[in-house]
Amino acid sequence: MKVAIASDHGGIHIRAEIMNLMQEMGIEYEDFGCECSTSVDYPDYALPVAEKVASGEFDRGILICGTGIGMSISANKVKGIRCALVHDVFSAKATREHNDSNMLAMGERVIGPGLAREIAKTWLTTEFEGGRHLNRITKIADYERK
Secondary structure, X not given: OEEEEEEOHHHHHHHHHHHHHHHHHXXXXXXXXXXXXXXXXXXXXXXXXXXXXXXXXXXXXXXXXXXXXXXXXXXXXXXXXXXXXXXXXXXXXXXXXXXXXXXXXXXXXXXXXXXXXXXXXXXXXXXXXXXXXHHHHHHHHHHHOO
């Protein structure tokens, strides 16, 4: 698995935690920034990562901002992206099993680093169930092709 990760200024601490986690898990990743604590525009980080995931260059993507909302909205504008905004472990598991989410968004001002690690680990290790859920994902993909 190859993961692209980015944050805006509001998510730099949790991004570092998640990169440490992926290193510990032996997951290949690439960091797309940002490297500052001064205000930046989240679409400048979310959209390039989403495009790399949509193109197949990366299998999955993780985005962090203050709430995760701006990042998830931006990422979901890219065709082929199913970015889930997640702040609990149950949803992290469900969005992989049922929605085959290919991107995860979290908010550093909403959750702490310990929970963020648990969410990311669950999301990274949970497989898509397929079955009845595949039909739903196909309907989304078909709509995007219109």
